[in-house]
Amino acid sequence: xxxxxxxxxxxxxxxxxxxxxxxxxxxxxxxxxxINRLLDAAHxxxxxxxxxxxxxxxVKDKKIRQKIKEGFEIAHQEAALLFKDEKQKExxxxxxxxxxxxxxxxxxxxxxxxxxxxxxxxxxxKEMDLYSSVCAVQTLWLAARAENLGLGWVSIIHHDTLKDIxxxxxxxxxxxxxxxxxxxxxxxKPELEEKGWLKRMPLEQIVHYDTWDKQSLSTQxxxxxxx
Ligand SMILES: Cc1cc2nc3c(=O)[nH]c(=O)nc-3n(C[C@H](O)[C@H](O)[C@H](O)COP(=O)(O)O)c2cc1C
Numbered sequence: 001x002x003x004x005x006x007x008x009x010x011x012x013x014x015x016x017x018x019x020x021x022x023x024x025x026x027x028x029x030x031x032x033x034x035i036n037r038l039l040d041a042a043h044x045x046x047x048x049x050x051x052x053x054x055x056x057x058x059v060k061d062k063k064i065r066q067k068i069k070e071g072f073e074i075a076h077q078e079a080a081l082l083f084k085d086e087k088q089k090e091x092x093x094x095x096x097x098x099x100x101x102x103x104x105x106x107x108x109x110x111x112x113x114x115x116x117x118x119x120x121x122x123x124x125x126k127e128m129d130l131y132s133s134v135c136a137v138q139t140l141w142l143a144a145r146a147e148n149l150g151l152g153w154v155s156i157i158h159h160d161t162l163k164d165i166x167x168x169x170x171x172x173x174x175x176x177x178x179x180x181x182x183x184x185x186x187x188x189k190p191e192l193e194e195k196g197w198l199k200r201m202p203l204e205q206i207v208h209y210d211t212w213d214k215q216s217l218s219t220q221x222x223x224x225x226x227x
Contacts, residue, residue: 010146014146018145019150020190021098021151021152021179022098022191024183024185024187025098025102025103029103030103038106038143038180041139041140042139046132047136048122048131050120051119053114053115053133054108054111054133054136057168058105059106060103065105066100067165068105071158071165072096072099072154072157075157075158075161079091090196094195097156101179102150102152104179106178106180107174107176107178108174108176109133109172110129110175133176137153144180149182150181150182150186151179151180162174
């Protein structure tokens with residue numbers, strides 16, 4: 001099936017305008033059919049050996065989300081201590097989650113034993129199943145943007161805390177906790193860039209040709225999309 005130019009442009013628009021959202025969530029629900037579209041899109045992600053190791057825990061209950069927020073606060077305080085001086089001050093000013101403000105949370109997991117011990121493609125590199133669940137996160141993120149929904153990944157929480165709160169079995173790995181909801185707007189640039197934490201690296205600095213030591217200047221001609 002051919003992708004038309006308009007469809008291609010829509011995909012790139014989705015990619016370039018996707019943002020990690022923490023502060024702009026509106027106090028509005030997401031329609032069930034939209035949530036189902038997101039989940040089904042994520043379930044169509046690539047996975048090693050087609051093992052589909054993911055599960056999705058959709059969290060709507062406010063009390064449960066309050067507990068998750070408390071888990072975040074603990075990990076967030078621990079994290080602040082890891083930064084020194086000015087960077088710590090800067091870190092403390094950042095808002096790094098929208099757990100209770102978002103309409104829903106989705107916890108994406110990985111069942112490493114799904115489809116048996118020997119998995120096609122997970123033989124030389126055992127972590128391929130984890131990467132597959134991360135692919136599901138990215139699909140969900142882009143699908144959410146295409147639905148004009150904000151999504152924020154909250155990694156500042158101990159996964160064991162999340163497992164306890166959400167009754168996730170011991171043998172299942174947590175991959176991500178995502179906050180999703182309608183938003184007032186999308187930032188033009190990553191918030192960490194806007195706030196001076198880090199900048200987007202120039203493409204030519206990270207592209208290598210044939211071998212690591214060859215970084216050609218030709219990439220300077222690539223039209224990077226710095227919004
Ligand atoms: C694996 C992963 C974990 C992340 N964890 C957090 C987090 O805990 N809190 C947060 O505010 N943003 C988190 N982010 C979002 C990044 O900060 C964000 O993607 C980056 O700054 C670029 O911004 P953009 O996604 O808006 O383009 C995470 C992103 C990824 C991919």
